[in-house]
Amino acid sequence: MSFRTDSEIAPELHEAATQFFVPLQTMQPVSSAVFERLHALVVELMRSYKGSDRVSKSLLHAVYSMPRIISAELEHRPAERQMLEQMAQKLEMCFGLLLLGEVPEDRQPGVPRII
Numbered sequence: 001m002s003f004r005t006d007s008e009i010a011p012e013l014h015e016a017a018t019q020f021f022v023p024l025q026t027m028q029p030v031s032s033a034v035f036e037r038l039h040a041l042v043v044e045l046m047r048s049y050k051g052s053d054r055v056s057k058s059l060l061h062a063v064y065s066m067p068r069i070i071s072a073e074l075e076h077r078p079a080e081r082q083m084l085e086q087m088a089q090k091l092e093m094c095f096g097l098l099l100l101g102e103v104p105e106d107r108q109p110g111v112p113r114i115i
Contacts, residue, residue: 004044006048010059016041017038017062017066019031021066024070025073030080039087042091042094043094045059045063046094046102046103047103049098050101052101060099066088067088067089067092070084071084071085
């Protein structure tokens with residue numbers, strides 16, 4: 001299986017982030033499908049960095065900032081609070097795994113980790 005590089009994924013990630021965060025911050029309806037695309041691109045980027053000690057600072061900042069932006073909007077969107085909290089948690093998990101050089105598939109519930 002070949003993975004795309006971060007420079008190949010970054011433009012798509014930027015576009016998906018714009019499609020998700022602009023409506024979020026302008027009180028427009030938020031699409032869970034757009035979020036899933038954004039999350040899938042973040043995970044794809046994580047795969048391209050898996051096991052690497054060198055991760056782009058701009059990528060780290062982007063993945064770090066995403067859940068914080070979502071969390072900042074929670075008080076303005078009480079009807080969507082639960083959905084947005086789950087979205088923020090997914091991205092926070094991605095950030096933590098990115099720092100560890102892992103991907104979501106590395107963490108299977110009920111299966112011991114081999115380090």
